[in-house]
Amino acid sequence: MRKLISSITVFLLGGILLTTFFTMPEGAKELSDYYISSGVVDTGAINLITAILFDYRGFDTLGEATVIFAAACTLAFLVPKQKVHMLSARFSVIVQQSISFILPFLFVIGMYLIFYGHLSPGGGFTGGVVLASIVILTTITFGISYSDRQVRPRVKSLLESFGAIGFVIFGLFGIFAGGAFLANGQAGFDLGIPGELTSSGLIPYINFMTGLKVAAGLSIMFTSLIKEE
């Protein structure tokens, strides 16, 4: 009975969705045409997605970073703080050696993704996830106590707060320079030559702060989730 009602509801929903998708009018493209034609001149970043995320819609990205911050805080509150038992499995030497071989390369990839976020695919969020995977791999392979000794929880929460406050401070630079909050090109910062590493004003610095914040936030989330009573 329950499955019958659910099936009917889902079929109705699917019909509505498919009719909506197939009769959908072509959306207005003025905004994206504007971004494509003058995004590089406005922001100095040749990666348009980074330009949208950290310049045009920078305030939105600040809210997005706040969501990660709130999720990490709530997880640290909700789940117990006792020691972990579920990761007591011991891995063989091969796993431990190969993981410890991989970790420096993962760090390089994460930093590359963060610092070249305005030039190539990547950015603060992607690079932050790669950096967080270092902590996650260390925790899975060597256990939580070793991982906590290498990267202390206090350091993680400090990095996360540093990233959040740095983002806001770089946003305030725009106000001090005479523009709006998180303004970049409009406030008169030097945009440089598009395509070079030190171009596009404040975007690389905001990217770096976001990367730190995402890396610390995701590792806090993981280490909170695996703890149990």
Added chain:
Amino acid sequence: MNSIYAVVGILICIGFYTILTKTNLIKMVIGINIIESAVILLLVALSYKPGGSAPILDKGYELVVDPIPQALALTAIVIGASTTAMMLALIIKIFSKHHTLDVREIRNLRG
């Protein structure tokens, strides 16, 4: 091109069916994640142009895809990861209190 919309619709239906019929909390979270992936697929499909390349305006580009839905997809991924972590943390709390993941039993225990 239109087949992608059909895939999105089918995925959203599968996710809703999972949420409505399954009684295990973790399976419900999986259903919510299926819907979320379908929405991201819809965003990527909306930004598609035939023959377009990635929106990185290096030298020698001709036609690039719409960058706005891709930026929104990034936002959706980040929010999705946060909400999934939140849901799993609440499930951990529920399990440690009721010692079951079955929705019906949890509802009965409440009285």
